[in-house]
Amino acid sequence: MLWGWGVMNSTALKEAQAVGYPREKMYGAWWAGAEPDVKDVGAGAKGYNAVAMQHGAEPNAPFIKEILNKVHGKGQGTGPREEVGSVLYVRGAMSAMLSIEAVRAAQERFGKGQVMTGTQVRWGLENLNLTQAKLDALGFKGVMRPISTSCQDHMGSAWARIHTWDGSKWQFTSDWYQADEQILKPMVRAAADKYAAEKKIQRRTPQDCQS
Structure with a gap:
């Protein structure tokens, strides 16, 4: 299960504990991987994983x-x-x-x-x-x-790690992973082009970057 909304994270973990869903199968995006997301659940959140983007x-x-x-x-x-x-x-x-x-x-x-x-x-x-x-x-x-x-x-930089809640604190449980830019860059460019067109924003050119 991939989870990504930090505000609701403790509720999701409490529900998982109540129904016996294994927390080690739950993964959160970086905004769902800080102490406020798990401290209210404590040992009940043990095994929950989250992406740590350049920090933890x-x-x-x-x-x-x-x-x-x-x-x-x-x-x-x-x-x-x-x-x-x-x-x-x-x-x-x-x-x-x-x-x-x-x-x-x-x-x-x-x-x-x-x-x-x-x-x-x-x-x-x-x-x-x-x-x-x-x-x-x-x-x-x-x-x-x-x-x-x-x-x-x-x-x-496009690197991240996984850290896991051990019941009382976060522990890194993976080495660094690098995002696949061949997949991501076309998606980012498409979204940026769409936004620029909607907002009538002129994209900066390489010449603009020389200032």
Whole structure:
């Protein structure tokens, strides 16, 4: 069973437990694979699987240890200490890191120390080059794979893992899987073309990406 609506996830798991449906046969998309989806069910959700796209529960990641030490260790945390390293916490930390690195990339091109415009930050987001060495230096070793974006490829990576709820926490239970771009790209392009036509949006050209 493939499940993908996070808001209803705990209800689905409770119903599965009630009727004896094996949770190990249930798989959720990434928005149905965080602690709020399973914590109310607890041990009853044991075996439930979900896709983890470039993140998961990461209590041992270097940047998590640093936050616990330098922020919560000094009594300066603004949220519950026990949530540090959870799926949603890591997702937020990754989003913040990508935003900061985009500004840093933009400043390298348009002027160090200057306040960037929205257009300049967009350039930074479209020109990220987070190598493994860079991720390691940022404290994200093991959390995500390298990402390289461009004007024509905003995603930059098409890898995911499966993590499984063991009754009290998430555990990774697979290696990295890569999406089949030969199948996905034509579907994405068709949907994008349809949306652009409906909204009368002009597609950016390779020349537009050179700015």
